[in-house]
Amino acid sequence: MHAAPQAPEDTVVEEVFYGEPTGVEIEREEDEFGQRVSTPWDPDQIRISTRTFSLRNVLDMIDDGDLELAPDFQRNRVWKGRQKSRLIESLLLQIPLPAFYFAEDRGGMFRVVDGLQRLSTVHEYVQGRFALDDLEYLDAELGKGFRDLDAPLRRRLHNAQIVVHVIEPSTPNRVKYDIFKRINTGGEPLNAMEIRHCMSSARSRDLLKRCVSADVFQAATAGVLRDHVRMNDREAVLRFLAFYSLPDLQEYDAYSSLENLLDATTERIDDPRQVSDEQLASWYAAFERGMANARIIFGDYAFRRWPAGSNRRSPINRALLESWGVVLAAYRPETLVPARERIVAEARKAMAKNSDYIAAISSSTADPKRVRIRFEVARRIVEDAVAGL
Structure with a gap:
């Protein structure tokens, strides 16, 4: 969303997102009250561990319902075909992906905090929901879905290792929220x-x-x-x-x-x-x-x-x-x-x-x-x- 210039209170200003009106009036903040009031973190409350997963393991977790891709959250799934294909190409070229963040609950379930677009793209590709297009290096793979790839490339994608920072369940919700704000990196905040x-x-x-x-x-x-x-x-x-x-x-x-x-x-x-x-x-x-x-x-x-x-x-x-x-x-x-x-x-x-x-x-x-x-x-x-x- 792009900030609108300040206007008198009796002037209605509509929120705009990527150049399109959203149908909702902007609520202007003139002071700090409306902002989140934070208290200093107690470092002892923050529990974040770093783990390594194979993509096959992560995809199985998604299919088994052990890893949630934020259902109904559609905006983070609007990557264009070129973005999706280039991500898959990076994996096939064995280029490491930036780290992911998951939040773990007390029942052992995980939720994606940062990296939703990337994991959604990989999951969609492996499910056969799109084919590769507009690649930069792997011209021989143009037009191929996951099942069309040669076995070595399929294994390469499945065996790719990703680094995941896991926010553990003992971390208070308020701290989890603020961590999310700090580490969210994907596109429009x-x-x-x-x-x-x-x-x-x-x-x-x-x-x-x-x-x-x-x-x-x-x-x-x-x-x-x-x-x-x-x-x-x-x-x-x-x-x-x-x-x-x-x-x-x-x-x-x-x-x-x-x-x-x-x-x-x-x-x-x-x-x-x-x-x-x-x-x-x-x-x-x-x-x-x-x-x-x-x-x-x-x-x-x-x-x-x-x-x-x-x-x-x-x-x-x-x-x-x-x-x-x-x-x-x-x-x-x-x-x-x-x-x-x-x-x-x-x-x-x-x-x-x-x-x-x-x-x-x-x-x-x-x-x-x-x-x-x-x-x-x-x-x-x-x-x-x-x-x-």
């Missing part, structure tokens, strides 16, 4: 949600996937977040779940940053001892209710800035999604429908004239004061509209 996805477990990933695939979410967001290239769809859902599950909004202050809250929520979801299956089911039901109600009230303008006097359809605003989604989840549709016109009118007035509210949905959105403002404004608008019936 990963954002916080992409790192969180790669480091989390199947329970939270499955819940977020279920939420973003829900018809009500796709309807409320007009499908613009479908399979989002920067995982902003999953981040938006996680933000909803994080704030919905807070017993009191004041508790947000204790997390020091939005990213810390999202990390903690992910860890809770991944631990059935903290969040039961029944609780997850109730969270999902609330999410569906919030999304459906937002669509009912705001129609095509749900979760978009829609100030009075303008009918421009802006990009999705994550601060609006999290706050209005949570507030509307507390109501039944039949309660809201009669108050729809008043809710819309007051929300549009706030987006046009309430400078504090405009700031709260535009920049430094992780600041506790701005979090409280956007939730309180949405809650007051709905309560007053329903009470006035």
